[in-house]
Amino acid sequence: MTKLSVNINKIATLRNSRGGNNPDLVKMAKDAERFGADGITVHPRPDERHIRYADVRDLKPLLSTEFNIEGNCTEQKFIDLVLEVKPHQVTLVPDALGQLTSDHGWDTITHKNYLENIIGIFKEAGIRVSIFVDPDERMVAGAAATGTDRIELYTEGYARHYHTNRNEAIAPYVLAAQKAKELGLGLNAGHDLDLDNLQFFATHIPWLDEVSIGHALICDALYLGFENTIQLYKRQLERSI
Numbered sequence: 001m002t003k004l005s006v007n008i009n010k011i012a013t014l015r016n017s018r019g020g021n022n023p024d025l026v027k028m029a030k031d032a033e034r035f036g037a038d039g040i041t042v043h044p045r046p047d048e049r050h051i052r053y054a055d056v057r058d059l060k061p062l063l064s065t066e067f068n069i070e071g072n073c074t075e076q077k078f079i080d081l082v083l084e085v086k087p088h089q090v091t092l093v094p095d096a097l098g099q100l101t102s103d104h105g106w107d108t109i110t111h112k113n114y115l116e117n118i119i120g121i122f123k124e125a126g127i128r129v130s131i132f133v134d135p136d137e138r139m140v141a142g143a144a145a146t147g148t149d150r151i152e153l154y155t156e157g158y159a160r161h162y163h164t165n166r167n168e169a170i171a172p173y174v175l176a177a178q179k180a181k182e183l184g185l186g187l188n189a190g191h192d193l194d195l196d197n198l199q200f201f202a203t204h205i206p207w208l209d210e211v212s213i214g215h216a217l218i219c220d221a222l223y224l225g226f227e228n229t230i231q232l233y234k235r236q237l238e239r240s241i
Ligand SMILES: CC(=O)[C@@H](O)[C@H](O)COP(=O)(O)O
Pocket: 007, 009, 010, 043, 050, 070, 093, 100, 101, 102, 132, 190, 191, 214, 215
């Protein structure tokens, strides 16, 4: 079954808004695991506006599920952090400095040499590597040539068009996912997945290894409670089998 990795960036954003330690990020990460999350995702950014580098160090020894660190590997600070913490997975995202949130995948053809080199460094350290890509078969083929273990399909486009025409919205993702499967790449997906659009996505791509979900899940938890929300997301993935 597709694994659910809960992205806890937004919990850190809330904590940082007042200083102090409320909500307690580490406790909430451990509670997320207790409530059924299969993994925890963090996406530290250079300005540390949500997850701080220190949070990443604090979390690693306390987590019992898969730890996924996402971020911009052109920052040496990010590379050093990942190599020090050694998560189960690193997801390389081509963010620009100061970007509000991730908004595009890698051009895996233009940046092939760079990616090949950096992926080799993380793999040498025993860390599984995933790279963030748009649903474009050419970019998936380019990703396979870099030596990455997995790709993460950037799902904002799917989420945006889901309510207009969900069959059209998912079509490029199915093609990209089929290409990934054909080339032996593991497959993750994320960005703006939610309780409405998740099941349809996972049903159409049943070989999906993992989804990472943060913004919508934390918003839902305000109404539905954290434990209940995680269970509801898990149920969407179970129903898609
Ligand atoms: C790669 C990706 O889509 C997510 O990691 C997203 O960037 C989450 O970051 P924010 O919580 O800062 O939007």
